[in-house]
Amino acid sequence: MIQPANQQPAPLSKRLKLVILVFCLLIVAAGGAVGFRFIQTRPKPPQRPPSKIAPLxxxxxxxxxxxTVIVDALGIVTPARQTNIRPEVTGTVREVGEGFVPGGLILRGKPLLRLDDADFALTLAAREAELQRAKAELDLERGYQQVARHEWELLRRAENKVDNPDLALRKPQLAQALAKVRQAETAAEQARLDLKRTAIVAPFTGLILEKNAEIGSRVSSQDVVAVLVDTASYWVEATLPVDRLAWITLGGNGRSGSKVQITSPASGARAEGQVLTLRGDLESQGRMARLLITLPAPLSAHPTPFLIGEFVRLGIEGRTxxxxxxxxxxxxxxxxxxxxxxxxxxxxxxxxxxxxxxxxxxxxxxxxxxxxxxxxxxxxxxxxxxxxxxxxxxxxx
Known part of the structure; x- marks a missing residue:
């Protein structure tokens, strides 16, 4: 039977809707059960105790x-003995010694300068002549003494009284003659010494720091012609805190001071010294104690010699x-x-x-x-x- 065109389809029955809803819920429940089963049966990793963190x-x-305690310090190399060379007589420089240059090494007794000695030689000749004349006058006076003694004996035999026998025996005249001889000997010796002093020699083996004279220079006892430093030994003036002194053995009074290793940071030169003494004052700026340390044979250090004024490092051996x-x-x-x-x-x-x-x-x-x-x-x-x-x-x- 044919229905009319404008007729609507019949709605689903309530029973069919209920069936569909139940079916959907069964599907969801089955999926949940399968998922839950998977979760329950999944493999579990083995349980380990927590690791202990221990840094290396x-x-x-x-x-x-x-x-042995080693006291570190710094120091400055200074001269142990330095002298200003001055001539003892006035004169003109005639020649200079070999090596008389700044930095030159002069051996003990070798001449630094020689002054013109012509005037001194003439003066010595005149003084020696005066000495000979004084000795001749003394010989004459001794002859007079013999005559006076003979006359004195004659007066004694004649029993004549003499008020002053010293005058009769010419004792004052003899004393005067002897005094003239001694005076002439002194003048001659002084002239001889002045002549010797025209050669200005090194009082010790040393290094020339300054040279202030040249050939033709007129010099006197007021002029410093050279500055000489003894090369046998230098000093190192070290500064260190006062509380470090208790660890160090000081030299003096027949006691040897602590040994010191001396190193030049600039050249690498090394030497072994010894604590000489403690200066009696503190450094003005840092209030540090100051030690004097011997530096023997400073020019023989390897690979280069120690220089005056350079800074050095010190390792002072203290107590054990x-x-x-x-x-x-x-x-x-x-x-x-x-x-x-x-x-x-x-x-x-x-x-x-x-x-x-x-x-x-x-x-x-x-x-x-x-x-x-x-x-x-x-x-x-x-x-x-x-x-x-x-x-x-x-x-x-």
């Missing part, structure tokens, strides 16, 4: 031993300490503590510092031989934290 640290195995442990300065922590590894655990220990300088620390308590001391850094050190020490590289200061 650099350590040093320490040993107790005997150590027994049963102490040497640590690098980097191993000393705040409040004089050290970090020690014990059973792979960091321990913070209080230590006693007997000596410290820029590079080394000497510990007399708080550590024992065989301890592993941490020398590197730890980001956040905590007493009791786990650490991993590096392979031991042996004991070193």
């Amino acid at each position: 640290v650099e350590t040093l195995t320490v040993q107790s031993a005997q150590h 300490l027994d049963n102490v442990i040497a640590l690098p300065r980097s191993a000393l922590r705040e409040d004089d503590t050290a970090w020690v590894v014990s059973d792979e655990v960091l321990r913070i220990r209080k230590i006693g510092v007997a000596w410290r300088d820029t590079h080394t620390v000497l510990v007399d308590r708080g550590l024992t031989s065989g301890d592993q001391v941490i020398t590197g850094t730890v980001a956040t050190p905590i007493d009791g934290m786990a650490v991993t020490p590096t392979p031991d590289r042996g004991s070193r200061p």
Whole structure:
């Protein structure tokens, strides 16, 4: 039967809608059950205990031993003996000695300058002539003495009384003649000495720092013709804190001072000196103590000689300490503590510092031989934290 064109289809029945809804819910439930099953049966990773974080640290195995304290200081090379050479007589320079130049080396007794000695030679000849005349007058007076003595004997035999026998025996005349001889001898010796002094010689083997005369120069006893420095030994004037003096042995009173290793930073020259004495005043600016240290044979140093006025580094041997442990300065922590590894655990220990300088620390308590001391850094050190020490590289200061 044909329905009309404007007629609508019949709506689905309520039962059919219910069936469709139930079917959808069954599909969703089945999917959820399958998913839940997958979750329940998925493989589980094996459970491990949390790993322990132990940072790697650099350590040093320490040993107790005997150590000599080395006091570091700086110093300036100065002359041990320096003299201004002045002529003892006035004259004109006739010649100069070989090596008489700034920086030249002059041996003891060798001439630096020679003055024109013609006038001095003439003066000596005149004084020697006066001496001969005085001696001749003395010989004449001694002859007169014999005559006077003979006359005195005759007067005594005649029993004549003489008021002043010294005049009769010409004793005043003899004394006068003797005085003239001595005076002439002195004048001749002075002229001889002045002639000798026309040769200006080096009083010791030395280095010429200054030369102030040349051939033709007119010089007198007021003029400094040269400045000479003794090359047998120099001094080093060192400055160091006052509290370091207790570690050093001072020289003097028959006692040898501490040995000193002297090094030139500029040339690398090395020498061994000795503490001579302590200056009695402090440095004006830094209030530092000042030592004088001997520097023997400064011109023989290798590879270059020491120069006056240069700065040098000093290593002064101080007292010797027994049963102490040497640590690098980097191993000393705040409040004089050290970090020690014990059973792979960091321990913070209080230590006693007997000596410290820029590079080394000497510990007399708080550590024992065989301890592993941490020398590197730890980001956040905590007493009791786990650490991993590096392979031991042996004991070193």
